[in-house]
Amino acid sequence: MKLLNKISLYYLLFAIPVMVACSFISYNMIFNEVIDNTDERLTKDFEQVKEFLKCDTIISHLSLNREITVIETGEKPVSTTPAFSDTIMYDNYEEEMLPFRVLKANFSTPHHDYLVIVGKVYLESEDLVDGIVTSVVIMFVLLIAGFFVINIFVAKRVMKPFNKTLSSLDNYDLSKASEIKFEDSSTKEFKKLNDALNKMTDKIFKDYQNQKQFAENASHEMQTPLAVIKNKIELLIQSKSISEVDMEMIQSIYNSANKLSQLNKTLLLLAKIENRQFAEVKEVNFEQLFEKTLNNYLDIIQQKQISLTKHYNSDVSVKMNPILADVLIGNIIQNAIRHNINGGTIEINLTPKSLTVSNTGNDLKVNADEMFQRFRKSEQSADSVGLGMALIKQVCDINKFSISYRFENKLHIITINF
Secondary structure (H helix, E strand, O other): OOHHHHHHHHHHHHHHHHHHHHHHHHHHHHHHHHHHHHHHHHHHHHHHHHHHHOOOOOOOEEEEOOOEEEEEOOOOOOOOOOEEEEEEEEEOOOOEEEEEEEEEEEEEOOOOEEEEEEEEEOOOHHHHHHHHHHHHHHHHHHHHHHHHHHHHHHHHHHOHHHHHHHHHHHHOOOOOOOOOOOOOOOOHHHHHHHHHHHHHHHHHHHHHHHHHHHHHHHHHHHHHHHHHHHHHHHHHHHOOOOOHHHHHHHHHHHHHHHHHHHHHHHHHHHHHHHOOOOOOOEEEEHHHHHHHHHHHOHHHHHHOOOEEEEEEOOOOEEEEOHHHHHHHHHHHHHHHHHOOOOOOEEEEEEOOOEEEEEEEOOOOOOOHHHOOOOOOOOOOOOOOOOOHHHHHHHHHHHOOOEEEEEEEOOEEEEEEEO
16 A cells, blocks of 8 residues: 555544544434423413513413413422423414423412423424534535545655655666665655665675675685686596505595585585676577477486487577576576486477476475575585475576475476476
């Protein structure tokens, strides 16, 4: 939910109970005022009737338009205090039954005793409720309309610098831009926000450049002595004066140097992927890429007597960086071969929506959920650096592919949804 909509919602949540409470209070105040006013009018009429009766005129029964009725009772009253009540009576003018406010009181003269009944029509409660409800509904509609108009005005005018700041952040590419500048704003809070974002993005870009340069320099500097070590070892291996025991030690050193070189290259590749240095995107034909990659590993597949099964959906193309596509498919095939068994199987299922590669292998010795972690391996293989699955996961994350791994029925299964 947008900020302005959320603020408007809070205003409405506050306004609704306030308006209901105010309507209830207004109803009671108006209704009580109507009753008080009617009682005052009834009292005045009663006083006038009393003045008339003091003339001691003999009246057995007097009725004036159903509003004033005087009845001679012939009995001394117990109380002469006026009593007010509500009733419904027929009104001759309106020609319908209407609510009346009635005053009843006993009055005595030296020679006669009377019961005086004075009635007045007051505002019907239904009309009162209808009027209040109508006014509340009108106020509520006007309030919502006002919120809506203010929301549009604020969104277009006041929030315009904030929206431009968000747009600049959305379009900012760390690997392409050296810095980002936000427009000046007359709003103090937005100005402070832009200043803070400028400082933050400048620092992020500098850190990114330093990290990128460090990774490249470290990789280059490490590869040079590693290459020298490997060359020297190769020369020692070719020497005829080395004993068999020394040869095994030298071979172990050579394998470790190869593993270190492979580790260095893989870590550099991971750093480049995380820094989004592979920005170019093209349509990559996965069927052709699989055939090319499998052809490179055909000798190893035949050597391990692995049975290969392929199910391709014709012309499956995926939009991604070609280099990362090579990395993805290459590592999947390498893992399927390296962690397979002699006489095992590899099955590839490729559709426009997904890719599934399964291969036979030894039982899984770690949690399947941990296989995408760096340096996490099912077995401590001498020729594995434990970064293959992490590299596959990183490529999928960059391209927003979903990936899953499971081990069932002696099969290691990787599924990628494009």
